[in-house]
Amino acid sequence: MTIPIVFSVGEDPVKLGLVASLSRPDGNATGNNFFVVELTAKRLGLLRELLPKAARIGLLVNPGNVGNTARVLKDAEATAPAIGLQIQVLNANNSDEIDAAFATLVSDRADALLLGPDAFFNSRRVQIAILAARHMVPAVYTVRDYVEAGGLMSYGTDLTNSVRQQGVYAGRILRGTKPADLPVVQSTKFELVINLRTAKALGLEVPPALLARADEVIE
Numbered sequence: 124m125t126i127p128i129v130f131s132v133g134e135d136p137v138k139l140g141l142v143a144s145l146s147r148p149d150g151n152a153t154g155n156n157f158f159v160v161e162l163t164a165k166r167l168g169l170l171r172e173l174l175p176k177a178a179r180i181g182l183l184v185n186p187g188n189v190g191n192t193a194r195v196l197k198d199a200e201a202t203a204p205a206i207g208l209q210i211q212v213l214n215a216n217n218s219d220e221i222d223a224a225f226a227t228l229v230s231d232r233a234d235a236l237l238l239g240p241d242a243f244f245n246s247r248r249v250q251i252a253i254l255a256a257r258h259m260v261p262a263v264y265t266v267r268d269y270v271e272a273g274g275l276m277s278y279g280t281d282l283t284n285s286v287r288q289q290g291v292y293a294g295r296i297l298r299g300t301k302p303a304d305l306p307v308v309q310s311t312k313f314e315l316v317i318n319l320r321t322a323k324a325l326g327l328e329v330p331p332a333l334l335a336r337a338d339e340v341i342e
Contacts, residue, residue: 127302129292130154131285133240134190136307145307153302155288157280157310159240159265160191163198166278169315170235170263171206172333173276177234179209181260183224184239187216195239221247225254236262238269240279248272261325267316270341275321281312314338 130141131154142148145156170180182199184192196212203210211233213224221244228236236255238244244251245268252273255262264270264277288308296302315333318341322329334340 125151127296128152128154129289129296129302131157131289133157133159142307145309148303148305148307151302153292153305153307155285155292155308155310157282157285158313159279160194160198162265162279162313163195163237163239164202166237166263166265167199167202167208168206169276169278169333170237170261171208172330173263173327174235174261177208179211179231179233181211181213181224181228181231181233181236182239183213183215183221183236183244185216185241185243186214188239188241188243191240199237216243218247218250221250222254225258225260228260229258234261236260238262238264240265245269248274256321256324259325261327267314267339270316270318270321273318273321275318275325275327277314277316279313280310281314284312285310317341 128151130152136142136156137144141152142150184195186192199210211231213227215221215224248269249272252269256273262275264274266279266282267277270277292305295305315337316339317329317337320341
């Protein structure tokens with residue numbers, strides 16, 4: 124018996140071997156592909172808009188997440204010089220290394236932090252948000268969870284919408300549609316979330332144009 128699978132993944136499902144192609148899965152699996160790594164340049168641009176005088180930015184990545192980290196570094200190193208930013212790469216794959224990364228960030232007087240996409244970082248989002256507040260480090264994150272935990276700003280895929288798409292596909296399969304006949308859906312809905320309380324605590328004034336584009340402002 125073949126069991127249908129409806130997935131939601133941040134990496135390319137073709138490269139992961141989950142489907143033959145996005146348009147024709149040709150197997151027992153389909154679902155949605157939400158973008159995380161691909162938004163690095165956009166996040167850097169938003170950070171520049173928020174902090175027009177910033178010069179050096181810390182980029183925290185997990186070296187254990189090899190594929191994601193390589194892509195993030197490549198995109199960041201290609202984008203940063205064009206918008207007048209220097210990137211300082213910081214590595215962490217456990218809680219102590221996160222603490223150490225922030226200590227380095229502060230001692231080197233970086234102007235802000237960009238967090239790389241990583242499931243481990245997401246599980247430590249409260250620790251990261253607390254450290255950023257304690258050390259007065261403006262930080263831009265990958266998903267809204269960090270901002271809800273007290274982080275400053277995030278830009279990323281609307282994951283609620285992605286999960287909803289999973290439910291839609293699961294319903295269609297239960298009604299008889301084959302996974303092979305359902306193309307993989309790629310995210311088209313993204314959200315910018317800003318925590319004004321955190322901005323005020325950091326002594327930052329968020330540009331009105333940036334606030335106007337925010338999908339949600341936490342006050």
